Every structure is written in structure tokens, then in C-alpha cells.
Amino acid sequence: MDSTPHGAAVTAAGFGVKGPRGWAFRNIDFTAGPGSLIAVQGPSGSGRTCLLLALTGRMKSAAGTAEVGGLPLPKKKAAVRSVTALAHVPGVAELDPALTVGEHLRERALLQGRFGGSLRALLRPRQERRAGARALVDAALSAAGLDLETLPKGIRTSVRDLERLEALRLSVALALIGGPRLLAVDDTDLKLSDDERAAAWKMLHGLAAAGTTVLAVCSEPPEGDADVVLVRTGSQSDPSSPEGAPDAPTATPDVPDARDTTGTTGTTAGKGGEAGESAEGRETAETGQTGEGSRSGPSGSDRTGSTDSTPAGAPATDGHDDEEGAADALAETGRA
Template sequence: MDSTPHGAAVTAAGFGVKGSRGWAFRNIDFTAGPGSLIAVQGPSGSGRTCLLLALTGRMKSAAGTAEVGGLPLPKKKAAVRSVTALAHVPGVAELDPALTVGEHLRERALLQGRFGGSLRALLRPRQERRAAARALVDAALSAAGLDLETLPKGIRTSVRDLERLEALRLSVALALIGGPRLLAVDDTDLKLSDDERAAAWKMLHGLAAAGTTVLAVCSEPPEGDADVVLVRTGGESEPAPPEGAPGTPTATPDAPDVADTADTTASKDSKAGEAGDAAEGSQGTEGSQSGPSGSDGTGSADSADSTPAGSPATDGNDDEEGPADALAETGRA
């Protein structure tokens, strides 16, 4: 029996990302064990999102070393992407405000079932696949603390009608469906009240306690929380961009090839100083997201996040399910 913890250990030494306008961040040093809650603190424009993207294999580093679950960066970026997931990253992994909660959940569960499992799982009877998808969705919703019964229209509630904390919970739930070893959440506390902020951190603590390593970008970490590994960006070692330059320096990532799930509730303007060009048209990261109607971040068939290492590839002989089957895959249609 494999006794390896589900969460991925994360280490960084002298880690940095550099772009055409200079350093986005550098000299990041920390060590976190499996199942840790890592808080990345810093002002907007200090490279927080670039750090999140680099540590999940979606942006190429330029200095230092880092490892996620024993996988070195940037050498094993694709492998790192297969064991990590993004949530709540504007311009990179987004919910579609025009779609409903149910539509996001159904598509994500269908993609996970078809591209995130084994060949044997794909050959199981449809009824068993639906039951498995429903179990994945229910477990993810429970872990994220999102109760569909409390939403204005239940599972048919549009994303645009969700409160900020509800949208954060949904984006986290979508990311959890893939069973990541490292969950990276951006702008965790953006525009949340004190009570909402406390509820968000309680959710993330619960995920870490259950074994998933959590990397959360924030403006202010929980006070007096000894269980949080604090990483600060925007120190003296990170020079500011030239006067008049729009935002902080941006990295030069490789071609996008990853898909994920996340949220759009945070302002994209605040990301201009973080990921710079990375947020434009989802071409600024290695793993830009695309999902329902091309913007949710639930993924594509050939993405690294949607196809974890060791997962079977589908071929043209597969009997593809139609839209009606997709909507019914979780049994919630």
C-alpha cells in the first residue's frame, strides 16, 4: 500500500522569475511539507501571482531552484502541472459568469472522467461512471463548503449571481475535482469582509488538514496562525519597474498547454501588476485555462492538467458522448 501523503511538499531556494522588464520576483526561500497551508503575502504588483504560476509549472523560472512533490522546476514543469490545480486566477483560470453552477460542475466532472482517469474507468458502464462523477462532485463541494441548497436558484444559479465567497468556494471545488496534490488559490481575501475572510481561511485550513497542500495568495494572512507557512513577496530584493511602466515585470512563459478551473470574481486590473502580459488572452502562462464556452478553465482534452501523468490517451475510435450525456454525467441534470 502506498503510504505517501497525498499533498505535495514544496521547497524553493533563491527562486525567481524574470521578464523583459526585469524581475517579477526573486530570492524566494521556503520549505513546506505535504498538507501545508502556504500563504503568499504581498501588495498587488509584487509578483504574488507570478510566484503561484511558477510553482505550479505554468511559468518558467529564471533563478534559483524549486521542487513540488519531488519534481524539480523548471525541468519537470509538465509533471508539476499534472499534480497541481489553479483556482480563482483572473485572466488565467476563470469561471464564465453567463453559465450556471451546475453547468460548470457537469463539464468539469465529465472532463475529469474522460481525461483524468484510467482506461478501465472509461470502459465501465455509463451508470457507474455517472455515480463516480457524482461522488467526485459531492466530495469537492463538501470540501469547499459550498452548499447548493443555499444558493438563490440552487444548482441553476448563474455565476454572476454568486457572492464573492460563494464564487471562491465554487472555483476551489472545481479544482478539487481533479484530485490535485497542490491547490493554488489566487486573491484569497480580495474584497471579502472580516467574517468572509475568516470563513475562507477556515476552508483552506480544512483542505490542508485533509492532506492537500494549499498555496494561497493573500493581502493579509491569518493573524497568529502558527500552522501557516508565510512567504512574502515585494521585498527590497525585488526592484520596482521603471517609472511609467504598466505594472511589474512579466516573465516570458512557454507555449500554453494546460487547462484548469478557477474564478473571475477578482479584478483583472489588480493582476496587471502581477502576471503582466500573462493575463492577456491566456497566453502569458504555460497553463492558461479554457473551459465552458472557452473561458471557464475546466480544460481541454490535450491539456496537461486534464491528462495527469499515466492517464490513457483517447483516440478517434472512442464512442464520444454528446452534449446531453455530458450534462447527465453527474446525475444532476
């Protein structure tokens, strides 16, 4: 097997996003090679999430240049979306507290099977497709460090019953099912204890070491970690404003009301919670809009609310048929 890192190199020069009320962030400059761990540090409201969305092709930039895997932004936003995935982004890619772990996994794998593979893969025997989906889910759970056996009710555990670190691991696992070259994680250390924060960074370090480039928004990056590429937001001020005044945290989403499909949920197969007994039960996909009260979607985040999206591995198009396609995927299985 080829052990070459498949992660995407990321560069930015004078990169910025501007909205109706001013700059969400500006003058971002950094270079990170494939398989890097990039920590985006800054206070809430400093444009951290806007930067995450812009670098994954979900928000249009207004200044400077950036490239992800050699794909320029904003010119190749659709292509960038196809090789990136979001995890733990409030309002964009978050978990539904009313659904179980198994339902989330099953929906995500179904969507990946529908959009993430080739037409030839869709024509494979059903048993072979099930085995492939199960392998993807198992690999993603292992990489995220989520052991289903340790959960209160195993795969039938509701998201609302997960600890914060467990919910973070699940969100990361769902994003990894698509095999992204760049994984973007928001609010990485939000309300985590010191031990949980250390465990979260250990997980992200492991993903980067395995070859996936990781972009993680945080309040405090690991101290003294030379392997982390640190990017700070909120440190630049608008020359037209009083010196030291922070940039405005709002920006206009590129496409209103679009939802990213790598982390949001809303429709679930009726028997998804019983999927732990079969390989098919662990094939899941995510689509739609989340319910209220998700523990992975705190208020006060510097999110914009709606973005462009294309599941990782999907054909690079600028169309906005994610939700309709997801529904088609579920309908074709006969288990919508």
C-alpha cells in the same frame, strides 16, 4: 482507507521568474511539508500570481531551484502540472458569469472523466461512471463548504448571482474534482469582509488538514496562525536598481494563449443547467476562455495572462491539446 496526507511537499531556494521588463519575483526561499497551508503575501504587482503559476508548472523560472512533490522545476513542469490545480486565478482559471453552477460542475466532471482516469475506468458501465462522477462532485463541494441548497436557485444559480465567498468556494470545488496534491488559489481574500475572510481561511485550513497542500495568494494572512507557512513577495529589490525599488511585475508566459482547464469555462452542454435532477447533471468540465465580468477575476491582479496547463491527474505530457481534448470529451457524451 489510507489516512496518510497525499499533499505535495514544496521547497524553493533563490527561486525567481524574469520577464522582458525585469524580475517578476526573485530570491524566494521556503520549505513546506505535505498538507501545509502556504500563504503568499504581497501587494498587487509584486509577482504573487507569477509565483503561484511557476510553482504549479505553468510558468518557467529563471533563477534558483524549486521542487513540488519531489519533482524539480522547471525540468518536470508537465509532471508538476499533473498533480496541481488552480482555482480563482483571473484570466487563467476563473468562472464564467454567464453559466450556472450546475453547468460548471458538469463540464468539470466530464473533463475529469475523460482525462483524469485510466482507460479501464472509461470502459466501466455508464451508470457506474455516473455514480463515480457524482461522488467526486459531492466530495469536492463538501470540502469547499458549498451547499447547493443555500444558493438562490440551487444548482441552476448563475455565477453572476453568487456572493464572492460562494464564487471562491465553487472555484475551489472545481479544482478539487481532479484530486490535486497541491491546490493553488489566487486572490483568496480579495474584497471579502472580515467574516468572509475568516470563513475562507477556515475552508483552506480544512483542506490542508485533510492532506492537500494549499498555496494561497492573499493581501493579509491570518494573524497569529502558527500553522501557516508565510511567503512574502515584493520584499526583494534588484541590486542594480535603487535600494527599495520593487521588482518589475511582468514575466513572459512559457506558452502563450494556453489556458488552464481546472477553472476556465466557455463551452457548456445545452441542458447543463437542468442537471440537478440526475447524477449525470452534476458531471461537468471546464474548457476555453471565460466571458467578461467574472466576479472572481478582478482587474489589477499581477497575472501574466496565459500559461501552460494540464488537468490534475492527466498524463504528464508537454503537449498543448487541452482545449481540443476537452471538446472531444464533450462530443463523446453527445451533449456538447
